[in-house]
Amino acid sequence: MPESPEQSSLDSYNPKEFDTPIYSVDIAIFTLHEGQLKVLMVERNEYPYKDYWALPGGFVDLKKDSNINATARRKLVSKTGVDAPLLEQVSTIGNAHRDPRHWSITTLYMALIPYAPTAEFIEAVNEARWFPIEEIEQLQLAFDHSELLQLARERLKNKTAYTVLPIHVLKRPFSLSQLQKAFELLMDTELEKKSFRRRLLNADVLKEVGEGIPDGGKGRPAALYEPADGSENHLFVRVFGD
Amino acid sequence: MPESPEQSSLDSYNPKEFDTPIYSVDIAIFTLHEGQLKVLMVERNEYPYKDYWALPGGFVDLKKDSNINATARRKLVSKTGVDAPLLEQVSTIGNAHRDPRHWSITTLYMALIPYAPTAEFIEAVNEARWFPIEEIEQLQLAFDHSELLQLARERLKNKTAYTVLPIHVLKRPFSLSQLQKAFELLMDTELEKKSFRRRLLNADVLKEVGEGIPDGGKGRPAALYEPADGSENHLFVRVFGD
DNA sequence: GCAATAGTGTCTGTTAGACAATATGCG
DNA sequence: CGCATATTGTCTAACAGACACTATTGC
Numbered sequence: 001m002p003e004s005p006e007q008s009s010l011d012s013y014n015p016k017e018f019d020t021p022i023y024s025v026d027i028a029i030f031t032l033h034e035g036q037l038k039v040l041m042v043e044r045n046e047y048p049y050k051d052y053w054a055l056p057g058g059f060v061d062l063k064k065d066s067n068i069n070a071t072a073r074r075k076l077v078s079k080t081g082v083d084a085p086l087l088e089q090v091s092t093i094g095n096a097h098r099d100p101r102h103w104s105i106t107t108l109y110m111a112l113i114p115y116a117p118t119a120e121f122i123e124a125v126n127e128a129r130w131f132p133i134e135e136i137e138q139l140q141l142a143f144d145h146s147e148l149l150q151l152a153r154e155r156l157k158n159k160t161a162y163t164v165l166p167i168h169v170l171k172r173p174f175s176l177s178q179l180q181k182a183f184e185l186l187m188d189t190e191l192e193k194k195s196f197r198r199r200l201l202n203a204d205v206l207k208e209v210g211e212g213i214p215d216g217g218k219g220r221p222a223a224l225y226e227p228a229d230g231s232e233n234h235l236f237v238r239v240f241g242d
Numbered sequence: 243m244p245e246s247p248e249q250s251s252l253d254s255y256n257p258k259e260f261d262t263p264i265y266s267v268d269i270a271i272f273t274l275h276e277g278q279l280k281v282l283m284v285e286r287n288e289y290p291y292k293d294y295w296a297l298p299g300g301f302v303d304l305k306k307d308s309n310i311n312a313t314a315r316r317k318l319v320s321k322t323g324v325d326a327p328l329l330e331q332v333s334t335i336g337n338a339h340r341d342p343r344h345w346s347i348t349t350l351y352m353a354l355i356p357y358a359p360t361a362e363f364i365e366a367v368n369e370a371r372w373f374p375i376e377e378i379e380q381l382q383l384a385f386d387h388s389e390l391l392q393l394a395r396e397r398l399k400n401k402t403a404y405t406v407l408p409i410h411v412l413k414r415p416f417s418l419s420q421l422q423k424a425f426e427l428l429m430d431t432e433l434e435k436k437s438f439r440r441r442l443l444n445a446d447v448l449k450e451v452g453e454g455i456p457d458g459g460k461g462r463p464a465a466l467y468e469p470a471d472g473s474e475n476h477l478f479v480r481v482f483g484d
Numbered sequence: 485g486c487a488a489t490a491g492t493g494t495c496t497g498t499t500a501g502a503c504a505a506t507a508t509g510c511g
Numbered sequence: 512c513g514c515a516t517a518t519t520g521t522c523t524a525a526c527a528g529a530c531a532c533t534a535t536t537g538c
Contacts, residue, residue, distance in 0.1 A: 020265055059262070060263055062261060067337035068335075068337070092334040096304070096309070105310060107334045177490070192528055193491085195529090197490095198526080199526080218488050220491080220535040223490085223491090237480055418517085419517070434500075435517095436501085436520090437499085439517095460516065461508080461516025462517045464518090479527095480526090482500080
């Protein structure tokens with residue numbers, strides 16, 4: 001950290017208050033599109049890691065942000081153009097080497113969002129792009145963002161097994177088949193149709209809002225659902241897909 | 243990035259305007275003693291909140307700590323005299339008002355530790371003290387530490403329902419009855435004896451290491467156990483005590 | 485009718501809850 | 512023996528996995 005600007009004037013300040021690490025937030029924003037789980041990445045245009053892909057993120061704005069969740073939300077909105085139905089903390093990682101310039105700390109968030117409302121905005125600002133998750137896992141990302149992404153991906157998988165998290169990546173209303181597909185992509189495993197339907201329908205987390213043929217356009221029309229009030233917090237007593 | 247910390251003017255340093263928040267860690271250290279769940283608190287001897295009880299915690303030492311977990315562990319050891327068998331992150335809280343002096347962020351950890359090895363050390367350094375959890379919930383704590391403690395308490399309760407977390411508050415070896423008591427205190431609920439034994443014995447998380455009468459001293463001798471290798475990570479597919 | 489998708493019936497296996505019953509130690 | 516604690520037996524209920532089956536649409 002010799003190049004850190006704080007270092008030069010350290011002597012004149014109380015080290016206990018002043019010698020503090022750099023703090024930022026990073027967000028893994030997930031969606032579903034073309035039958036794939038995708039994550040939003042931004043291309044860095046500054047050193048270090050210039051031209052590398054990175055998770056969206058940034059520093060706390062002490063004037064604008066009343067808390068760190070607000071920081072995450074502000075960054076999310078600035079990249080996607082809209083708010084996300086799910087934004088939550090995953091973990092905080094801090095060490096001496098993750099940023100070559102500083103001892104630095106980041107709080108990692110994950111967000112889930114339906115693809116549609118973001119598509120146009122993201123096309124317009126060319127620094128951001130949706131990547132299929134398998135594709136991004138091949139690339140070398142900026143800083144420790146490969147590890148951060150891995151952490152978020154794990155959390156996503158785990159929580160999907162005992163919550164209704166995947167409702168947040170779907171446009172409303174949705175059919176049970178679409179919802180099952182969302183569960184399967186987020187968990188990265190196949191689920192048994194009958195078990196899936198029984199579990200969701202018995203849990204009182206969905207309300208039926210009609211019937212129709214979802215976008216694909218073939219076969220028998222499906223019942224369409226929206227999340228019931230408070231369903232976001234539903235916890236199943238047993239994990240699913242084991 | 244416009245929000246890069248390098249832009250700040252160090253010459254006119256003012257904690258409230260400096261553009262990076264203050265960062266610290268706080269730890270809720272739990273143990274079991276006298277049939278109660280207890281938490282370690284320290285008395286502040288500086289303003290603000292002088293003479294208030296607070297969670298142990300402190301700032302990252304950029305020289306000593308290679309990462310924030312190391313910061314937490316260092317603080318833990320300095321208060322208890324020993325390392326803890328379980329130390330994990332709960333959540334990170336940051337906002338403009340939790341510390342009256344600064345926009346500040348803390349990463350909250352929780353730790354579990356058997357009572358015995360800590361007792362002597364804590365008696366010797368009079369700034370720290372074990373409080374029964376019910377007692378501390380009545381007191382007004384420093385900063386937002388009541389809320390932090392509440393968060394850690396909730397996490398403890400929730401994780402006990404699908405892991406073997408409570409093995410970390412017991413001295414080894416322990417009997418199943420002692421372990422059940424630990425589960426009950428951490429979850430704050432009574433458990434059914436047969437269900438408890440079946441669950442633990444079928445999960446392959448304990449190894450029998452003998453037989454004896456634990457400290458109480460009455461009744462039939464019990465089989466004694468220690469955690470099996472890797473048992474700390476065991477996840478039950480179903481939550482317990484519902 | 486056929487293809488494609490939605491939805492159901494039913495059997496099995498696992499595991500928690502309830503609670504009665506039995507076992508082993510000490511005095 | 513009687514008390515205290517440990518350990519087991521057994522029935523029931525909830526719910527996931529498996530998989531075959533029926534239902535409804537468009538062509």
